[in-house]
Amino acid sequence: MTELQYIQSQLSIPEKSILKTIQLLNEDCTIPFISRYRKEMTGNLDEVQIGDIVKLKNAYSELEKRREAILKSITEQDALTPQLQEKIAQAKTLTILEDLYLPYKKKRKTKASIAKENGLESLAKIIMKQQHEDVDYAAQRFVKGEVTSVEKALEGARHIIAEWINENEYVRNRIRRLYQRKATITTKVVKVKKDDETAQKYKQYFDWSESLQRTPSHRLLAMLRAENEGFIKLKVEVDKEEALHTINGLVIKTHVKSSTDQVSMAIEDAYKRLLAPAIVNEVMNDAKSKADEIAISVFAENLKQLLLGAPLGQKRVLALDPGFKSGCKVVCLDEKGDLLHNENIYPHPPQREITQASKKIKSLVNAYKIEAIAIGNGTASRETEFFIKKIPFDRDLQVFIVNEAGASIYSASKIARAEFPNYDVTVRGAVSIGRRLKDPLAELVKIDPKAIGVGQYQHDVDQTKLKEELDTVVMSCVNAVGVNVNTASSALLSYVSGIGSTLAENVVQFRTENGKIDSRSSLKKIPRLGPKAFEQAAAFLRIRDAKHPLDNSTVHPESYHIVEKMAKDAKISVNELIGNKEVLSKIKLDTYCTETIGLPTLNDIIKELEKPGVDPRKAAKLFEFDKNVKKMSDVKVGMSLPGIVNNITNFGCFVDIGIKESGLVHISKLASEFISDVNSVVKLHQHVTVTVVEVDEARKRIQLSMIE
Structure with a gap:
């Protein structure tokens, strides 16, 4: 093949x-x-x-x-x-x-191999022919040495037969199919752990049974996690009589009772000791692999939506990492995201320095010409939002709540230390919050995707496959948006097609030593950026105010000559052609087809020329939570609340309603009609209105509904 x-x-x-x-x-x-x-x-x-x-x-x-x-x-x-x-x-x-x-396959010492060493393979073959009328008589001549009796001889022969049955590909296939179609997964609580507080989140699996084939991926992963943590015992089985009947049908060939009785005993031994454990392990690995695949797919889709989240753009931002006792860390960032200023304010208990903090924020907004304010959504987030909105600024300022998941991971990372070697983790974390508002993609690529918190059992799935899939998603998003080669971090550049981490560092070093890169052609001067890397990367790297007008577009340098010919045929310059929808609409594309460039590429070129360098992401939107909901005790059944979707799973979506605990909208509560795919109804960061269905303060769980 x-x-x-x-x-x-x-x-x-x-x-x-x-x-x-x-x-x-x-x-x-x-x-x-x-x-x-x-x-x-x-x-x-x-x-x-x-x-x-x-x-x-x-x-x-x-x-x-x-x-x-x-x-x-x-x-x-x-x-x-x-x-x-x-x-x-x-x-x-x-x-x-x-x-x-x-x-x-080379095996460790088994019961069958010991029996073979004792010379019992010939007896096993005699029995397996199922023609001998008196196997006890046949076994007598094998009673010698370690084999001290007829029963010992027959037992050894059965061990050999059991191994043959286990290794029979037809038998294995039939039992495998039986487990794939009819296996039941059953869980029981470990009695000594039943009252454990941590075990309560797995309460539904204390006594659970269902078809393995129909077990949803998230439920299987939850069971496996509960078992790994020692709270439950898990068992997978099929009807034993059906399994034995299946094997008997494949192995038993005659009605010679003396022989077939021994073979039947060997079949039961083979199933219990060899086949069942091996096939259970196999089908569970297969089920786990499929569950991993689904969970990774959910994570990848969430990550894609998060990375392509709406950017605020190049504006001056004041960012706050809120807190109570330790205060709120405040940083001011310029249009490029560079740090201009940092300090602490203490508007919340126990200090309650509200007046001083208010004056300080107002002063910083004026001094650094701040255009927007970003507040992390962690501890004291709502309180900080209320405090900021009460300050009488002399201009309209947009105030955004920013998801800070993973900011602490970034602040302690090698990338953060390299960017801010003279600042502590609190400053770096606040900078990350501000930069996320400006450009989520550019900032989030610096963090291990698993730490961003938009997955489903991401720590339980195959980590190699997870990393491969998430790296693919990040690369896809980075290249779909494009990268400003003169401002991008090495982390962002490393995901550009054909670049990688080493070349990314070389690009940054080249910028530092030679100043602004003014053309795509000058990329070839960067050490180790050869013809192949240039071919792969050039069109995804943007150069603003470049000498050649197409250097800030998605048009590949290999196609520049086509655009230049289009402009020449229209008797205008390339600059005049770009954005000229009237001229572009009249171009007959088939006249520009070559052996290597056809209509698909030419259509892409025309779309780009109509709106060159347009960011495919939507613009950032303001959002306000309910002012009366500040903590879980404020949430009451029947309330209608605004919220933001902050995680999507196979069984529903989680919605941030402005408090520490996110609420769950189960898939059955997403719409009045049947829904099979959560992503068909909601997207990450979507603004939604939800109704509170249930509040469980003890377990810190909130059930929500989106059905009107």
Whole structure:
């Protein structure tokens, strides 16, 4: 089976598109570059389709490595037959490969291997033929040495037969399918932990049972976490009689009672001791893998929405990291996000220096020409918001509540120490809050995505797969928006197509030593930024006020000559062509097609020329929580409250209603009709109106509804 056949078997994508995509990937092209600038080659595949090809390409590579290792091992044992070799060559999954390899796999000492050492394999073969009328008589000649009785001989033979049954690929497949279709997952509370306060969040799993096949991903992950924490015992099983009946149907061939009784005993032993534990482990790993995939997908979608959140833009911002006893850390940032000033104020208990704090904020707003105020949504957030809004400023100021999840992670990070070596973590955290308002994407790329807090069991899933998926999402978002090469941090630059962390540092160093980069062509002067890196990165790097007007657009330098020809044909300059919708609408695109550039790319060029350098993100919007709700005790059943969606899961969404505890809108309460996908109704940071359905102060849980 070839790489192409493997990918084609799982994707409905034309062969030519797959082959061309693989070719580009092998040439070290990135997903954003391929999807944006090689549409003609791939047949206009999008990032998701190309990403699927990448995943399957990697899976095929792992499959081939394992296939080679298995063939090598069996060959070394001088056990590889043409039939077995063909089966291994045709295997499409790792599971099938491992089933084929199981009889040849080197094992630790087992009951079967001990029986073979005692010379009982011949007896096992006699019994397995199921033709001998008196197996006790047949077993007598094997009573010698370590085998001290007929029963010991028969027991050893059954151990060998049990291993044969366990290693039979047909038996394993049938039992595997039985578990996949009919397995039940059951949980019971660990009695000594039943009254544990921490265990109460898993109370519904103290006595729970359901079909494993129908268990939602979030519930399976919750059960596994509860088991890992020692609060419950988890069991997966099928009807034992059905399983034994299935194996009997495959193994029992005659009605010779003396032999078949022994085989039946071996079947029961094989199922209980070998097959069931192995298949349970296998189906649970498979179920966990699928649950991980769904959870990672939810996290990735949330992260994408968060990274593409509305930016305030290049405005002067005063940011506050609120607090009570320790006070509120205040920082002032200029248009670029550079730190101008920092200090503490103490408007809340126990100090209550309201007058001094008010005067100080007003003074800072005037001195630094502040245009907007950002307040972190942590402790004392609402109190700080009320305090700020009571200050009589001499101008209209927008006040935003900013999600500060992960700000503490950033403030203690290597990136933060490099940016602010002379300031402590409190200053760095406040700066991060202010910068998030200005440009969420540029700031959030500095933080490990897992720390941002928009996931579902992100610490329980496969961490390697999670990192790969989240890195792909960040790269996609960064390249979709584009990066100002003269102001971007090395963290942001590292996600640009073709750049990476080392080149990102080189770009920053080049800027520091040579000043502003004034053209895309000058990017080639940056150390180690060779032709391939330039090809991949150039169109995603923006240069404002550049010599060439297209250097601040999404048009790739390789296509500049086409735009220049369009301008020349229209008898105007490129500058005059940009934004000239009347001229652009009259251009006959098919006259500019070449062997490598077709209508998909030309249409993209025209769209960009109509609105060059437009940020695809929406503008930041103000939001106000209910002024009467400051803490959980203020929340009452029946209240209608404004809120902001701050996390999305498979079972619903969490909504910030202006207090420390977010409320849950279960998927059944999102709309009056049936909903299968939460994202079809709400998006991260969406402003919504919710009704309070239930308040559980003891468990700090609030149930909400969006059904009118």
